[in-house]
Amino acid sequence: AKIPRSHFEKKNNSSTFSASQPVPAEWSECWTEVLLEADSKSMRSMSGSRRNSGSSLVSSSSASSNLSHLEEDTWILWGRIVNEWEEWRRKKDKLLKELIRKGIPHHFRAIVWQLLGNATDMPVKNQYSELLKMSSPCEKLIRRDIARTYPEHEFFKGQDSLGQEVLFNVMKAYSLVDREVGYCQGSAFIVGLLLMQMPEEEAFCVFVRLMQEYRLRELFKPSMAELGLCIYQFEYLLQEQLPELNVHFRSQSFHTSMYASSWFLTLFLTFLPLPVATRIFDIFMYEGLEIIFRVGLAILQYNQTDLIQLDMEGMSQHFQKVIPHQFDSCPDKLILRAYQVKYNPKRMKKLEKEYTTIKNKEMEEQIEIKRLRTENRLLKQRIETLEKYTEQFVSNLQTQLEQSRLREAELLGALKEMQDKVLDLEKRSSCLPDENNLATLQEEVKQMKLRELETLRSFREMQEAVTELNQRWQLHLSESPKKNAMNELQDKLMTVRLREAQAQAELREVKLKALQLESQNQIHSKLIGRNDQERSALQDRLQMVANQNKALQAQLNEMKRKQAESDCKSKEEVMAVRLREADSMAAMAELRQKIAELEIQKEEGLIQGQLNHSDSRQYINQLRDQIAELKNEVRQPSPHSHKRALSHIQVSHLSEMLGFELFHALLYWEEKKNKLRQVKTFSDILIPLM
Helix, strand or coil: CCCCHHHHHHHCCCCCCCCCCCCCHHHHHCHHHHHHCCCHHHHHHHHHHHHHCCCCCCCCHHHHHHHHHCCCCHHHHHHHHHHCHHHHHHHCHHHHHHHHHHCCCCCCHHHHHHHHCCCCCCHHHHHHHHHHHCCCCCHHHHHHHHCCCCCCCCCCCCCCCHHHHHHHHHHHHHHHHCCCCCCCCCHHHHHHHHHHHCCHHHHHHHHHHHHHHCCHHHHHCCCCHHHHHHHHHHHHHHHHHCHHHHHHHHHCCCCCHHHHHHHHHHCCCCCCCHHHHHHHHHHHHHHCCHHHHHHHHHHHHHCHHHHHCCCHHHHHHHHHHHHHHCCCCCHHHHHHHHCCCCCCHHHHHHHHHHHHHHHHHHHHHHHHHHHHHHHHHHHHHHHHHHHHHHHHHHHHHHHHHHHHHHHHHHHHHHHHHHHHHHHHHHHHHHHCCCHHHHHHHHHHHHHHHHHHHHHHHHHHHHHHHHHHHHHHHHHHHHCCCCHHHHHHHHHHHHHHHHHHHHHHHHHHHHHHHHHHHHHHHHHHHHHHHHHHHHHHHHHHHHHHHHHHHHHHHHHHHHHHHHHHHHHHHHHHHHHHHHHHHHHHHHHHHHHHHHHHHHHHHHHHHHHHHHHHHCCHHHHHHHHHHHHHHHHHHHHCCCCCHHHHHHHHHHHHHHHHHHHHHHHHHHHHHHCCCCHHHHHHHHHHHHHHHC
16 A cells, blocks of 8 residues: 555654665665655656756766656656666666766665665675674774764764664674675775665665675775775876876875875765765766766866965865865766766776786785895894804814813823823832842842851751760769869860850841841832833823823814814805895896886886877977978078078077977976976976967
């Protein structure tokens, strides 16, 4: 059943479907019936006023005639378009394009955007509620940037407002669906615009489709390679269609990325007022990024005269304060200017290939430079490691050498002591009797023993004689001899006793000498044995010390040889590392030279292209023709010499001017710091001549 208009107005008391509020979900189901019941008179008057405003963007005469034959008003027309969407896309695509350029009524934007993006029935819509229950690593970043998204808009104003909450939900859900992109600043403005027109689930589906099908995903990737491509293409269009403004931007170092990056990332939503940006977004939903290039060039073309007279700071202020409010009253004027801009899709495809080639070369060069830097860093680390190892090895060798020298000194001291002992023993052994003297002493000892035996035998004989005398004396006493005979016998006895006493004394003396000789013999034999033992021990120790000395000397020589080899190896490695560093530096220098040559070729190509396409080429050709005519006049004989001289002067003057002009054209690209002055000088010279 159709819903009456009164019921429709009750449900929407404050600016139905306005850009400041999201469209409720239930309204999208009955849009067509409600709009067909709308007041036809008011719609006709509104459409008539729009037709009479002169801002219609229906460019082709056929499309205008078709619109004139349509007697339906705008609402009924768009209601029919929504109902017969597939038929309009197949059969009336040109007319639909013109209507979209003219502007989609804000009541229909939600459903038309969903139809344009083919986001009316997407599987990801059923996952939305589940995604909200999950946690995203980008939640803190999203929360931080939500307050900066449309801070003056009623729907998003205030902390924890409904607009901020649904914006957070959509951004969080997409960060979970596309984890490679996650969340990027600038995308929240696009989602915010969608939420102004439709509920959060539909806005999420449209945003997913925009990221997938409208190159936005490549723009918002961490590498932002697509943004670089867009800046490259926009710079080419600026150089081709607005060369003077491009020269001024370059002279002031006002790079394209400084003002155009936000245009591509936010689709003018942060640069232009919301009604104007929404009109651009309508066309973007149908035609893609082409409208961004067109609108950007139209804005620059409209402000070219003012921008050329400003410096870098003035241009920044102009972009921030003046340009955004130039088309508040008539956004159709901006759209009309945008479609007057020349845009060649084939040329844009070629520029995309060129940019891809350039980036691939840059990536290869960067990879090579990174490889060289990595190799250089590894070589430096290896050199440092080798230096540390060499220092440690040298210090260890020095320590071992000092220890070996100390041991050698100790061994030399011990060897000297042994040698002194050996010399002392040799001296002492020289004082001892030799083998012949020892044999003589042994013979003497034997003779002394024989003498002692003879003495004992004589002593026994004497004792026997004394005993016999005593016996005879006793016998004599028994026979009572006479006193004289007695005295004689006593005298003999005393004499015998005296001889006996002398013999005993001599015997004792002989025994004493024999004992002394025997003790000396034992002492000498012991000394000889000890000397032999000490001599053999000293000889063994001397041999051992000599062997140790030889081993230490061989070890010292081996250590010296190893140290020399290590020094040679370290020197060779250092030389190899230095050669590699030199090779890498040479390779880097060659790469830098190639880059410089490519930049010079690029600048020369730009200069040549500018000279070929500039208006001064015709003037240069005219000057060359005048020089040729004057040379012909000089060659012809003339009676007036002053005229000939004058023609010579004119020829030289024009040649100098022509050379001066070409010289300035080339010098203009080489000296970037004086570009503005040279352009002014160049124009000051050419304007009087022309």
